[in-house]
Amino acid sequence: MKYFRNLIISIILVLATLFLANKYLDSYLVMILSNIGIFIILAVSYNLINGVTGQFSLEPNGFVAIGAYVTALLLLSNDEKTMQFMLSDPSPLILWMHSSFIPALLISGIVASLIALTLAFPVFRVRGDYLAIVTLGFGFIIRIFAINQDSYTNGSMGLSNIPNEANLISIGVFALISVIVVLNIVYSKYGRAMKAIRDDEDATNAMGINTFKIKTIAFMTSAFFEGIGGGLMASLLTTISPEQFSFMLTFQLLIIIVLGGLGSTTGAIIATFLVLGGMEALRFLDEPNFFTNTAHPGLRMVVFSLLLILIMIFARKGLFGDREIWDKKWFNFKM
Amino acid sequence: MVQFQNVTKKFGGVIAIKDVNLHLNLGDTFGLIGPNGAGKTTIFNIITGNYKPTSGKVYFKHEDITDYKPNKIVELGIARTFQNIRLFSSMSVIENVMIGFHNHINYSFFEAIFRLPRFFRDERNFFNEAREILAILGLSEFESYKATSLSYGNQRKVEIARALATSPEVLLLDEPAAGMNPAESDELANILEKIKKEFDLTILLIEHDMKFVQKVCNKVLVLDYGKTIFEGSPSNMLKDENVIKAYLGDFI
Numbered sequence: 001m002k003y004f005r006n007l008i009i010s011i012i013l014v015l016a017t018l019f020l021a022n023k024y025l026d027s028y029l030v031m032i033l034s035n036i037g038i039f040i041i042l043a044v045s046y047n048l049i050n051g052v053t054g055q056f057s058l059e060p061n062g063f064v065a066i067g068a069y070v071t072a073l074l075l076l077s078n079d080e081k082t083m084q085f086m087l088s089d090p091s092p093l094i095l096w097m098h099s100s101f102i103p104a105l106l107i108s109g110i111v112a113s114l115i116a117l118t119l120a121f122p123v124f125r126v127r128g129d130y131l132a133i134v135t136l137g138f139g140f141i142i143r144i145f146a147i148n149q150d151s152y153t154n155g156s157m158g159l160s161n162i163p164n165e166a167n168l169i170s171i172g173v174f175a176l177i178s179v180i181v182v183l184n185i186v187y188s189k190y191g192r193a194m195k196a197i198r199d200d201e202d203a204t205n206a207m208g209i210n211t212f213k214i215k216t217i218a219f220m221t222s223a224f225f226e227g228i229g230g231g232l233m234a235s236l237l238t239t240i241s242p243e244q245f246s247f248m249l250t251f252q253l254l255i256i257i258v259l260g261g262l263g264s265t266t267g268a269i270i271a272t273f274l275v276l277g278g279m280e281a282l283r284f285l286d287e288p289n290f291f292t293n294t295a296h297p298g299l300r301m302v303v304f305s306l307l308l309i310l311i312m313i314f315a316r317k318g319l320f321g322d323r324e325i326w327d328k329k330w331f332n333f334k335m
Numbered sequence: 336m337v338q339f340q341n342v343t344k345k346f347g348g349v350i351a352i353k354d355v356n357l358h359l360n361l362g363d364t365f366g367l368i369g370p371n372g373a374g375k376t377t378i379f380n381i382i383t384g385n386y387k388p389t390s391g392k393v394y395f396k397h398e399d400i401t402d403y404k405p406n407k408i409v410e411l412g413i414a415r416t417f418q419n420i421r422l423f424s425s426m427s428v429i430e431n432v433m434i435g436f437h438n439h440i441n442y443s444f445f446e447a448i449f450r451l452p453r454f455f456r457d458e459r460n461f462f463n464e465a466r467e468i469l470a471i472l473g474l475s476e477f478e479s480y481k482a483t484s485l486s487y488g489n490q491r492k493v494e495i496a497r498a499l500a501t502s503p504e505v506l507l508l509d510e511p512a513a514g515m516n517p518a519e520s521d522e523l524a525n526i527l528e529k530i531k532k533e534f535d536l537t538i539l540l541i542e543h544d545m546k547f548v549q550k551v552c553n554k555v556l557v558l559d560y561g562k563t564i565f566e567g568s569p570s571n572m573l574k575d576e577n578v579i580k581a582y583l584g585d586f587i
């Protein structure tokens with residue numbers, strides 16, 4: 001079938017690119033690509049709830065933090081934990097939990113999506129701006145929890161020496177899986193119902209669709225991959241602290257999905273490359289340059305913001321609007 | 336099929352409808368008529384579960400549906416269209432119809448993620464069924480157009496197609512002929528006749544176009560300020576003194 005042919009071709013292409021990049025690029029570029037891979041996971045899954053379902057939520061930093069902490073605590077050995085927990089002794093639960101890398105990521109994802117399930121009940125009682133505020137609050141709560149519950153998270157000291165098991169290949173494979181899963185959801189009855197909720201929630205309800213259920217499915221899927229992304233991030237950076245998961249992380253993801261076009265999965269992927277790649281590419285602006293001999297820390301952010309503003313002026317709905325890169329027509333029912 | 340028992344709905348101090356009794360029998364095409372603000376759309380919203388009545392009961396096939404949620408009521412077999420057209424603006428005509436099939440498509444979330452055989456089978460079958468519905472309504476040529484790019488009359492038809500996809504027994508149409516010229520509303524009357532036979536429907540409709548009502552309805556109920564002022568056949572309606580008063584004023 002056409003769907004499976006396209007699927008296999010794209011999997012082979014991505015894997016080949018990953019292996020070649022891992023082999024021939026220098027470690028600096030590999031690190032940047034790994035980071036981009038993680039952000040693709042985060043952006044694509046955030047786009048599912050925010051772009052496709054149209055629920056303006058601001059919670060991803062919370063789920064990423066949960067994923068990062070769960071993975072880190074699962075991977076660290078007991079000796080490491082007792083040594084690192086200086087503010088107070090680690091709780092028995094923390095000492096008990098242990099697993100290898102892949103199960104740790106899956107557990108992180110499951111924990112995040114279960115928390116999303118419980119969060120769905122208060123969050124989806126409200127719509128629009130109010131939903132944004134409720135989810136924003138959740139992100140803050142998680143961060144405050146991470147700072148104050150020393151016996152679970154080691155407080156603001158954070159965790160370090162996390163085994164570095166994530167590399168470009170594993171991150172790339174997870175990114176590929178998350179993109180495929182999200183696209184499979186979008187192009188199914190669930191995705192159609194999500195888009196319908198974005199367009200007109202009451203009319204969706206009048207079609208016999210349980211909108212709460214659909215929104216919760218989107219939210220949980222999104223949280224699952226954000227949890228995994230957080231886990232990969234912890235393992236790639238080998239050190240985490242509560243400050244990493246501030247609102248700025250959500251903000252960065254929001255920039256990515258708005259730039260790519262709310263509701264466009266391929267747009268989110270391309271925007272991740274543009275935003276993260278662009279920030280690296282503009283790094284030369286911070287250094288002493290041709291005109292002056294002093295460094296300008298922060299200059300690249302000024303230029304970068306100007307570029308973003310220009311793009312948003314000329315592409316009001318982001319680079320792809322709510323369509324995908326292969327959508328030439330309004331509806332493409334090829335599989 | 337649908338029965339109202341002394342239904343009253345108040346919004347604060349405003350009484351939208353008062354002690355309305357309504358009997359919709361199997362196979363009826365029932366017209367709901369009245370000046371603006373008479374409470375017609377309120378009745379629709381009470382049937383579909385969007386509003387809860389202040390007092391009184393609503394029954395569907397002898398089942399008390401007064402406290403049911405809107406999506407539950409659609410599952411039981413009551414579908415509606417909206418007065419102000421509410422199509423899903425980012426989707427094509429056929430996708431709009433596919434939304435109506437949501438509860439009939441059987442594959443689970445995991446079958447969708449892993450693209451198991453049932454996913455492809457269901458999607459193909461219901462895609463073809465959506466095409467059949469569009470063909471009945473004469474919309475085949477527009478199937479891949481963006482729904483909101485169609486003409487007003489055709490958008491109304493897409494709304495009907497979408498409601499039909501939920502396989503209803505009772506269809507509620509809120510001003511289906513509004514904004515149509517006489518030729519278009521004649522065509523719509525024929526289509527209603529056709530889908531009624533094809534899908535075994537009972538229809539309840541709100542309409543201001545009296546010619547249209549005369550043509551399609553076998554029973555009407557006239558409301559004025561939330562109260563029933565006439566119930567019976569459409570031909571007697573226009574002779575009724577109270578109806579004339581409500582529409583033209585009682586200064587004559």
